[in-house]
Amino acid sequence: MITRALMFQGTGSDVGKSLVVAGLARAYTLRGLRVRPFKPQNMSNNAAVTPDGGEIGRAQALQARAARVPPSVHMNPVLLKPQSEIGAQVVVQGRARGTARASEYQALKPALMAAVLESYEKLRAQADLVLVEGAGSASEINLRAGDIANMGFARAANVPVVLIGDIDRGGVIASLVGTSAVLPEEDAAMIRGFLVNRFRGDPTLFAAGMDEIARRTGWAPLGLIPFFPDARRLPAEDALALDAPAQPKPDARLRIAVPILPRIANFDDLDPLDAEPLVEVLRIRPGAALPGDADLVILPGSKSTIADLEDFRRHGWDIDLLAHVRRGGRVLGLCGGYQMLGHTIADPEGLEGPPGSVAGLGLLDVETVLAGDKRLVAITGTADDIAFSGYEMHMGVTRGPGRARPFALIDGEGPEGAVSPDGRIIGTYAHGLFADDRQRAHWLARLGAAPSTLAYETGVEETLDALAAHLERHVDLDRLLALAR
Incomplete structure (x- = not known):
């Protein structure tokens, strides 16, 4: 089988890209495909150790688990670990290469593209399907020069893109249509469709919204994904997750x-x-x-x-x-x-x-x-x-x-x-x-x-299976696979 690839970018940070990729990794793995997750550039201090002696973002380790393969440094070739408001440690293919201020890192990015593409090709050689996750927002055109995380990678590797918007935070029509409006024509042409994530309520009430986004952007509507409450049972990558309200536990001891x-x-x-x-x-x-x-x-x-x-x-x-x-x-x-x-x-x-x-x-x-x-x-x-x-x-x-x-x-x-x-x-x-x-x-x-009866790792596996089933119900997985190139 020819290796296919599809990239998932977001209208902003924390729109659910990581969980969507994890759920799709498990869903396609259950269909018998050899799946590998890939994120060209990540920024997180929540990292995982890999068997090949390096470190990657925690989300890519979870996605590897969803695909039932060991995590590898090539799944996240560039990891930025913030040390201050303006600077971060730069980890390349699992190993720290020094630190850089934000302005210095912008100058480093073109040189890092070679490592990104090398890692991507290694994963392609092992897979039927590579699921690529972008970083931050696809609409950050101020950072487009030398980009390796979003459209810069998609264009360099010729990988089609699906854009994810988060309706739970509000303004999802504007965020998706606005992304289409600000992207350069060549970048916008890489986007094949869109997903709306974290919907609550009656989905028929947003049918007109999906149609309007499709009309204004020309992108295919690929799914309206209802809120998945069990996501809290999976390891989070972004420290934004620490801001989520705690579950009330009136019987806590x-x-x-x-x-x-x-x-x-x-x-x-x-x-x-x-x-x-x-x-x-x-x-x-x-x-x-x-x-x-x-x-x-x-x-x-x-x-x-x-x-x-x-x-x-x-x-x-x-x-x-x-x-x-x-x-x-x-x-x-x-x-x-x-x-x-x-x-x-x-x-x-x-x-x-x-x-x-x-x-x-x-x-x-x-x-x-x-x-x-x-x-x-x-x-x-x-x-x-x-x-x-x-x-x-x-x-x-x-x-x-x-x-x-x-x-x-x-x-x-x-x-x-x-x-x-x-x-x-x-x-x-x-x-x-x-x-x-x-x-x-x-x-x-x-x-x-009281004695603990919780089987934590078993719960993570069950949640990944449930997430895969959730996406099977609400996303056109066959069409996604057809869009992959």
Whole structure:
């Protein structure tokens, strides 16, 4: 079979491109096709480790899972990991290549196209169908020069485009028609059809809207996709997902507080806890105090640990955390959060910001130096004699007497992490702990909750199947396949 490809771009960020591609990947895989997801350029601090020793955006790892294939660095050849308001780490084919300010990155993009096209060709050689996801908005014509994420890639690789609009945010007719109006003629010609996502209510009420979009743009209407509430059960890539209202849990027995810092990373560590019906995960925003009745405070990962620690102190959360500890509360630091719990964090080479060293929170007897290669590896081991699997993704080395009381034993490597003498403060580089049902059940029991019966990974698989079925009902998948080239 000749390899086909189809690209999905959006009228804006967070219109549901990632989930649509994941659902289509599972749907076409169930039809017997060899599917590969691809996103030329991504911007996210929620990343996944790949078996080929690199990192990609979390959404592409989920899409690979939907296609029932291992994730690869070639599925997301350019990953930008924001470290400040104007700068990001640039990861190319899974490996960090340095940092760039936004203006500097614009100059880099033409040179990165070669890596993007190389990765795309590698995936094409493995697939019957490549599902390509764009980034941000297709209408950002101010960024069109040198573009590798949207129309620049579509034109370079000759891949037809389907445009997705989000009706839930309002103005979907204007956003789709407006995109057609502002695009250069050659770019607009790449678009074959459109999807309207996240519809609520009676679909017959928007039939005239679909017709009007088609009339004004000349694009084929390919589906009106109803809102899919179970999307919250799948790992989110964009930190915008952290702004979604929490599900009310009036019967919750555990309250876990998580301060949300500007450069939070790998926040899908929280998803399995959110999925527990008796656990309330409180995302604490700047201006709010850490709650005094929390059973556990989790300091999550960070793409710029020193800068986020400064923000943590600026919001007064260091005072709240010490009060929590004095009351006998428990603290878990994950990756960057682990580094914050020590005595000092040093960045002598300026890897995450200006070179320097800052005092940590002093709750664990360790010190961290940000240096050396980034560690990107899947791990298995035991913690409290309970097996777990997960991954590490971090820069820096943590040493100190506190490591004599390790949190875990990593298979083939030895002790990892640190625990305070009273056992209430824990730091670890292990991500994915709570996705492992064994470890999560152990943590909940330790905190006094009822035994967990949730099979988290099974739930993710069931949700991907349900999403595929949802798209089969509401999208013309045969026509999509015919449009692919």
